[in-house]
Amino acid sequence: MKQWWSVMILVPMLLLAACGQQSGDNKDEVSSAEETASANDTLSKLKEKGYVTVGFANENPYAYKTADGELTGEAVEIARTVLKRLGIEEVRGELTEFSSLIAGLQAKRFDLITAGMFINPDRCEAVLFANPEYSIGEGLAVKSENPLKLTSYKAIADNSKAKVAVMAGAIEIGYLQASGVTDKQMVIVPDQDAAISALQSGRADAMTMTGPALQSRLDSAKDSKLERVMEFEQPVVDGKSVRGYGATAFRMEDTSFQKAFNAELEKMKQSGELLTILQKFGFTEQELPGDATAEELCGG
Structure with missing residues (x-):
């Protein structure tokens, strides 16, 4: 009799336990589904x-507005092509100082950064990069005939009176510091036009930015008193070339958006369409990113 009552009591308990376990499994499945939905949320909303x-x-040439207000540049046009294929027809711009772009993305003032931003481990801790769309070295411009004979960042460091204009938040600041250039020698400016002005006015003896950006500014300025240092020596930091790789940046949680973007970007690389867009903005085959990935460049 006792055995019969024991069975009667045990069966409901086992059923209850089984239901409880099933409920837990379902909860885990629901949680996983919610995470997936959340990851896809940005792309779906856009x-x-x-x-x-x-x-x-x-x-x-990375991202800028023309005189008639059109948003363009290599980063913009690559993103525009990719986004259209992802079902997003229109690209709107939010002008922001370079040094504030990451904070603006995190604050959701905009959905992506399309500014030709270099991938580096520090930035990888704050944003999620797509795979690179170009690779590039640095450039230096000076007054005509290069009166101070500045042919490298080290040459600037060796001349305590030399001053170089560099954009706030730009990666070149770190390269200059690593080459021995002091903070007093740097004229920090908000944008490229201000760098040109600093060089023209004599506030700076040189200006530096990536090669294509530098050439673009000189072409636009049409100032015969300025010239590019064609024999410029690329800086080496910690024994490594500083050749940079630029990419579109996403918020950290937008992994599915980034993966979808990467898939379309890879198709453009394979078809040659990426090079075609880059060439419109003064890039050549030398600036193609090759097989480099964001994961590798982030140190992963």
């Missing part, structure tokens, strides 16, 4: 809206 807002720093 498709519904029909447009994306991108942060840019008015840096030619």
